[in-house]
Amino acid sequence: MSRFRYHNAERWMTTLEADFLAEPRHAKEALHQAGFVTQQALCAYLLDVGFADAWNARHIKQDIAKALAYANACGFGHDCPDMARLAAILSPYWKWGYYYHDWEEDRPRTGGFIPATITPLVRALVDRVHDVTGHPRPKGCQRRPQEALS
Numbered sequence: 001m002s003r004f005r006y007h008n009a010e011r012w013m014t015t016l017e018a019d020f021l022a023e024p025r026h027a028k029e030a031l032h033q034a035g036f037v038t039q040q041a042l043c044a045y046l047l048d049v050g051f052a053d054a055w056n057a058r059h060i061k062q063d064i065a066k067a068l069a070y071a072n073a074c075g076f077g078h079d080c081p082d083m084a085r086l087a088a089i090l091s092p093y094w095k096w097g098y099y100y101h102d103w104e105e106d107r108p109r110t111g112g113f114i115p116a117t118i119t120p121l122v123r124a125l126v127d128r129v130h131d132v133t134g135h136p137r138p139k140g141c142q143r144r145p146q147e148a149l150s
Contacts, residue, residue, distance in 0.1 A: 010126060010137055013141075027113055038126075049075070062093045064087040065087040086122075089110065096108065
């Protein structure tokens with residue numbers, strides 16, 4: 001199940017990179033997709049270290065900040081302050097897929113994140129999951145150029 005979650009994260013990450021780097025859209029769309037990718041990736045790691053899927057679903061849900069905190073407490077080692085800030089903005093990530101009225105006070109705040117700043121942070125997290133779990137990348141998901149050189 002961990003590999004399945006990691007592969008979900010990689011496939012959606014590829015889409016996130018293609019969609020938002022080639023044709024930047026609103027941060028709201030990128031944040032929703034980034035939330036899903038991050039949740040899948042962190043869940044893969046948490047499954048690997050012994051957290052049951054049902055426990056994750058019940059206690060972490062779509063709280064990316066909580067998932068990242070649990071992962072780091074269990075040795076994940078991704079202590080990136082910008083990713084921690086993004087995780088707080090993403091949590092819970094369902095809010096970014098929800099239709100908001102035109103009233104500015106009803107909309108969640110992006111914290112200044114835009115697709116160009118979101119994508120590299122999420123890519124680094126997904127790559128970290130790849131590195132620590134040892135799961136192979138799914139077919140069709142290219143390796144980063146620096147990985148191909150090493």
